[in-house]
Amino acid sequence: xxxxxxxxxxxxxxxxxxxxxxxxxxxxxxxxxxxxxxxxxxxxxxxxxxxxxxxxxxxxxxxxxxxxxxxxxxxxxxxxxxxxxxxxxxxxxxxxxxxxxxxxxxxxxxxxxxxxxxxxxxxxxxxxxxxxxxxxxxxxxxxxxxxxxxxxxxxxxxxxxxxxxxxxxxxxxxxxxxxxxxxxxxxxxxxxxxxxxxxxxxxxxxxxxxxxxxxxxxxxxxxxxxxxxxxxxxxxxxxxxxxxxxxxxxxxxxxxxxxxxxxxxxxxxxxxxxxxx
Amino acid sequence: xxxxxxxxxxxxxxxxxxxxxxxxxxxxxxxxxxxxxxxxxxxxxxxxxxxxxxxxxxxxxxxxxxxxxxxxxxxxxxxxxxxxxxxxxxxxxxxxxxxxxxxxxxxxxxxxxxxxxxxxxxxxxxxxxxxxxxxxxxxxxxxxxxxxxxxxxxxxxxxxxxxxxxxxxxxxxxxxxxxxxxxxxxxxxxxxxxxxxxxxxxxxxxxxxxxxxxxxxxxxxxxxxxxxxxxxxxxxxxxxxxx
Amino acid sequence: xxxxxxxxxxxxxxxxxxxxxxxxxxxxxxxxxxxxxxxxxxxxxxxxxxxxxxxxxxxxxxxxxxxxxxxxxxxxxxxxxxxxxxxxxxxxxxxxxxxxxxxxxxxxxxxxxxxxxxxxxxxxxxxxxxxxxxxxxxxxxxxxxxxxxxxxxxxxxxxxxxxxxxxxxxxxxxxxxxxxxxxxxxxxxxxxxxxxxxxxxxxxxxxxxxxxxxxxxxxxxxxxxxxxxxxxxxxxxxxxxxxxxxxxxxxxxxxxxxxxxxxxxxxxxxxxxxxxxxxxxxxxxxxxxxxxxxxxxxxxxxxxxxx
Numbered sequence: 001x002x003x004x005x006x007x008x009x010x011x012x013x014x015x016x017x018x019x020x021x022x023x024x025x026x027x028x029x030x031x032x033x034x035x036x037x038x039x040x041x042x043x044x045x046x047x048x049x050x051x052x053x054x055x056x057x058x059x060x061x062x063x064x065x066x067x068x069x070x071x072x073x074x075x076x077x078x079x080x081x082x083x084x085x086x087x088x089x090x091x092x093x094x095x096x097x098x099x100x101x102x103x104x105x106x107x108x109x110x111x112x113x114x115x116x117x118x119x120x121x122x123x124x125x126x127x128x129x130x131x132x133x134x135x136x137x138x139x140x141x142x143x144x145x146x147x148x149x150x151x152x153x154x155x156x157x158x159x160x161x162x163x164x165x166x167x168x169x170x171x172x173x174x175x176x177x178x179x180x181x182x183x184x185x186x187x188x189x190x191x192x193x194x195x196x197x198x199x200x201x202x203x204x205x206x207x208x209x210x211x212x213x214x215x216x217x218x219x220x221x222x223x224x225x226x227x228x229x230x231x232x233x234x235x236x237x238x239x240x241x242x243x244x245x246x247x248x249x250x251x252x253x254x255x256x257x258x259x260x261x262x263x264x265x266x267x268x269x270x271x272x273x274x275x276x277x
Numbered sequence: 278x279x280x281x282x283x284x285x286x287x288x289x290x291x292x293x294x295x296x297x298x299x300x301x302x303x304x305x306x307x308x309x310x311x312x313x314x315x316x317x318x319x320x321x322x323x324x325x326x327x328x329x330x331x332x333x334x335x336x337x338x339x340x341x342x343x344x345x346x347x348x349x350x351x352x353x354x355x356x357x358x359x360x361x362x363x364x365x366x367x368x369x370x371x372x373x374x375x376x377x378x379x380x381x382x383x384x385x386x387x388x389x390x391x392x393x394x395x396x397x398x399x400x401x402x403x404x405x406x407x408x409x410x411x412x413x414x415x416x417x418x419x420x421x422x423x424x425x426x427x428x429x430x431x432x433x434x435x436x437x438x439x440x441x442x443x444x445x446x447x448x449x450x451x452x453x454x455x456x457x458x459x460x461x462x463x464x465x466x467x468x469x470x471x472x473x474x475x476x477x478x479x480x481x482x483x484x485x486x487x488x489x490x491x492x493x494x495x496x497x498x499x500x501x502x503x504x505x506x507x508x509x510x511x512x513x514x515x516x517x518x519x520x
Numbered sequence: 521x522x523x524x525x526x527x528x529x530x531x532x533x534x535x536x537x538x539x540x541x542x543x544x545x546x547x548x549x550x551x552x553x554x555x556x557x558x559x560x561x562x563x564x565x566x567x568x569x570x571x572x573x574x575x576x577x578x579x580x581x582x583x584x585x586x587x588x589x590x591x592x593x594x595x596x597x598x599x600x601x602x603x604x605x606x607x608x609x610x611x612x613x614x615x616x617x618x619x620x621x622x623x624x625x626x627x628x629x630x631x632x633x634x635x636x637x638x639x640x641x642x643x644x645x646x647x648x649x650x651x652x653x654x655x656x657x658x659x660x661x662x663x664x665x666x667x668x669x670x671x672x673x674x675x676x677x678x679x680x681x682x683x684x685x686x687x688x689x690x691x692x693x694x695x696x697x698x699x700x701x702x703x704x705x706x707x708x709x710x711x712x713x714x715x716x717x718x719x720x721x722x723x724x725x726x727x728x729x730x731x732x733x734x735x736x737x738x739x740x741x742x743x744x745x746x747x748x749x750x751x752x753x754x755x756x757x758x759x760x761x762x763x764x765x766x767x768x769x770x771x772x773x774x775x776x777x778x779x780x781x782x783x784x785x786x787x788x789x790x791x792x793x794x795x796x797x798x799x800x801x802x803x804x805x806x807x808x809x810x811x812x813x814x815x816x817x818x819x820x821x822x823x824x825x826x827x
Contacts, residue, residue: 050649054670132734135741141703144742146727180366180425183327184380185356185432194379198370223708226727226738232708236728239709242647242667 053243060245064237068249071233075219078151078229082219083212085155090162097163098170100188111163118160124221127153131225150222158215165207169200206272209265213258230254278467279340279357279435280305281326286335286345288318288325288491295321296332297491303436303484306465308458310478310499313488314514319471322488323438326469327360339436356384359429360438363445365421367413373424374400374409377431384432392431399427403457419450423457430461437461439470455481475518479503487511581630582795587655592635595622596654599640602732604756604817605660611638617752617816618658621677621803624812625656625784628799643709646785647671655792656784660750662711663783673783674796677809680750680780681770682715683823685757688764690745694826696720703727705735705744711780712748715771720748736761750780752817769826 009017042048096104097111118126130153135144142148173196181195182188223232230250237246281303288296295318303309311319324330326337328344328351337345344354367376377399378392400406403423413421422442429437439458443451455477461468462481472478478485479499486496487508495508503519506512588594597618600609606616614623614633626636639654646657647670656674663673684699692698700723706712708728716726727744729735735747739762749757751770758765786793803809 047650054647054649132737132741135743136737139742141742146738146743176362176364176366177368179324179329180360180362181368182329182351183355183360183362184428185352185384186380187352190383194383195368199368202370223728224730224734226705226729226734226743228708228725228728232728235730236708236713238647239643240664240666240711240714242670244644244648 055244055248057243057245060237060241060243061249063241064234064246065249067237068230068233068246068253071228071230072250072253074227074229075216078147078154078219078222078227079216082151082154082158082215085151086158086162086211086215087208089155089159091166093159093163094166094170095192097167098192115160115163118157119164121157123154123157123218124224126157127221127224129153130156131222146222146226150225150227154215154218154222158211158218162208162211165204165211166200168207169204170196172203173199203272206265206269209261209268213261213265216258216261217254278305278465280307280467281436281469282336282338283322283326284336284338286322286325286337287333288321288330289333295491296325298335299491299493301486301493301496303467303469305467307483308462308468308470308481309484309486310482311469311471311486311488312473312475312478312514312518317488318491319488320440321491323360323440323469323471326436327358327438328354329360356432357434358436358438359432359434361422361425361429361440361442363441365413365418365425365445367421367425367428369413372410372412373405373416373427376413376424377428380428381431396427396431399430402460403427417450418446419453422446422450422454426454426457426461436467436469439468439472441471441473443472443474473518475503475515487514489514582798583629583631583792586790586792586795588653589637591631592637593622593626593629593631594637594639594653594655595626596639596641596646596652596657596659598659599642601640601659602753602756603760604752605658615816617678617812618660620812620816621809622656622658624803624808625677625796625799628803629795652787655790656786656796658782658784660710660753660782661785662780664711670788672786672788672790672793674786674793675800675804676781676783677800678782678813678817680752680782681772682712682748682780683751683754683767683770684746684826685739685749685754685762685765685767686746687739687742687744687762692746692768694769694824696826699746699826702745703743705729705738705747707732707735707749710749712750716748719771732757739765750782751823755823767823770823772825 043052045051093111093114096107097115099105099107127150131146131150134149134152135146177195177199178191181191186194220229220231223229223235228236230253234246234250238244281301283299283301286296286299286301287294297318299318299322301309301322311322313319321330325332325345328349331347332345335345336343339354339357343349367373368379371379374393374396377396378389381387381392381395382389397406397409400409403426405420405423405427408416408420408424413424416424425442443454446454451474455474458468458470458477459481470478470482482499484496485499485502486493487502487506487510488494489510495502495506495511502511503515506515583593584590595611597606597611601611601616601618604616605618607613607619608615611619611622614620623633623636626633641654641657641659643659646652646654646659646661647667658677660680661667661673663676667673684694686692686702690702692702696719699720702722703724704716704720704722704726706716706726706728708730713726713728716722727738729738732749732753735744735749736757738744739747746768747754751767754767758767784796786796800809803812
């Protein structure tokens with residue numbers, strides 16, 4: 001059955017090659033049809049000229065884009081200090097929720113309450129309440145900065161999610177791993193640090209990547225309490241020019257960062273799925 | 278090496294009694310095999326000896342110390358009593374050598390470099406020197422299980438517990454693991470095995486105990502128990518197992 | 521006396537707008553101030569020609585066939601609408617400056633007050649492309665050349681100088697040099713932003729917010745020292761919203777870029793514009809607009825000019 005034909009392929013290989021070619025042709029054709037339908041139809045919509053002038057205005061784009069890039073540096077800066085803080089706090093909370101010593105029971109309750117509360121409140125509310133509320137207690141400058149308290153709001157919210165992901169990772173490490181480690185005479189703390197956590201963290205890297213991508217977008221919520229990051233900067237241009245193109249520009253900048261990051265997270269997920277099977 | 282004495286050991290999960298008054302003596306250098314159907318309480322008994330499960334009543338003497346005394350530090354026990362599991366349970370994120378050195382490093386505070394020679398000697402003893410730098414998923418089941426034995430031995434235990442360590446292996450890999458057990462026995466290790474390998478039990482064990490419903494129904498020298506079981510349940514079990 | 525409001529005059533105004541747009545493309549950009557001054561002149565000239573009861577043209581009312589709902593004028597305000605522009609967030613009462621102007625304009629156009637319908641929009645809804653759900657939108661929209669490219673504005677109904685409000689305990693002189701050193705805040709969607717960046721040029725980056733409530737929250741939290749608003753808003757906020765805050769100065773009214781002129785925002789090419797402009801022109805000429813201003817906006821005298 002496996003006799004190669006003239007092209008050096010077995011019958012099965014030749015069949016599969018034909019199938020692949022057929023799929024590729026169909027996919028390409030349908031893509032072209034859909035794309036041309038969009039390209040043909042959208043500009044013929046009655047409101048297209050207004051939409052184009054309002055969302056895809058080249059002149060406005062050129063005027064606003066460089067400043068949007070500048071403002072995006074603020075996003076990157078806020079992201080850069082929030083992400084590690086979230087990872088550390090999230091891990092601590094996950095561990096607090098996992099402690100088994102009875103003396104630390106209050107810690108477990110606190111951990112549970114914390115994740116319930118911060119996952120239950122919209123981020124923007126937390127940003128407002130903490131960003132304006134805590135400085136309102138009378139902290140002196142620079143300790144009342146919206147950067148500090150806004151970041152804290154993001155950190156607290158995201159740490160709650162990240163903690164849950166870490167916890168799912170910890171739970172996913174089979175009990176037999178703990179038993180094996182304990183049977184060697186390791187203490188609970190050593191079991192967690194040397195055996196459970198390294199495995200748990202590896203397993204949740206793809207999910208945590210998705211949290212990072214979400215955080216990267218939610219940094220913009222700080223604009224509500226003052227910092228002129230990209231979303232606010234785009235809003236200023238929008239108001240002054242009465243044009244939405246700056247938002248499109250901001251979206252492009254976000255996409256330039258998040259699409260590669262999303263692809264990478266998907267790649268990690270797929271890789272992990274392959275390794276497990 | 279140490280000796281082990283179990284007296285009236287009782288262990289229940291919720292209202293299901295898994296060990297129902299077990300008495301067992303394991304002399305220094307003796308190999309005791311626990312046989313019986315799955316669910317008879319063999320594994321639980323081993324886990325109790327290692328204090329992975331606290332017992333409800335009774336006593337477990339390790340060289341005359343009652344380690345089942347409530348409040349007794351389980352870490353001290355586990356460092357003296359090694360255990361190997363059915364599913365190997367190697368740590369997948371560490372190489373074979375790191376798996377073996379982890380506990381000595383953490384418990385004695387010695388460095389990797391310091392422990393390397395000792396570890397290498399143990400690997401050599403079980404024909405595993407070439408596998409030291411490999412990760413568990415690069416090893417065969419038999420190799421993994423032997424690494425697990427080496428890992429337990431690295432703590433220089435006085436008693437070793439083996440919980441059906443060949444059950445998860447492909448048949449052609451069982452032999453190499455049983456060879457490792459024979460080697461250990463020849464070194465005078467005190468050992469308790471839960472096993473389904475009747476041939477091995479008959480050949481190597483000093484004493485065989487038949488368990489059912491958390492009780493030892495019959496015990497005796499391997500030859501006696503396999504050739505002339507007294508208890509009707511033992512007879513029925515062996516008839517099935519040896520068929 | 522009746523006045524025939526001819527098509528030609530209306531096109532004149534339209535021509536003027538076109539040429540303004542063209543000149544900016546050619547780089548012959550009239551300054552913002554000139555742009556507004558010319559617009560005011562046009563309006564004033566029209567006012568002279570129109571009397572108070574001239575909403576009728578050729579026997580029918582100007583607005584007929586031009587409003588969203590026949591026989592009704594739909595006016596948009598903010599959500600919420602702020603004092604002193606609208607009192608108690610209830611524009612239907614006609615209380616507050618913009619609410620009062622809306623009713624006055626409607627009446628001038630020949631509509632009774634029952635025929636004024638209020639809706640709420642955000643700024644974004646006001647400028648988004650496509651059909652609007654209002655005839656005119658009044659939310660202190662400053663008339664700017666850039667905005668004129670996208671939407672239409674009525675003639676100005678109010679000219680507001682920009683004013684500086686400072687937080688309790690902040691001492692500053694009403695000079696640019698001294699203002700520069702403050703920590704600034706403003707509403708990011710207003711013309712206060714270019715004013716701040718171009719004229720005051722603060723030494724640290726200003727913080728920008730979504731609306732006045734957030735600016736006052738930041739001021740109460742001690743995060744900003746000063747904020748830039750139109751004068752009536754600044755006076756209201758300092759008197760009512762932020763205890764201990766004060767208005768330290770206003771920018772001279774004769775500055776090229778200032779004061780801000782508020783216009784009613786309309787969909788671009790809205791035919792109603794000629795009627796609204798005519799009504800505003802006659803209200804202005806009769807002094808009625810001035811009376812509404814005097815009644816609803818706080819007395820702004822005594823606020824020093826910033827040098």
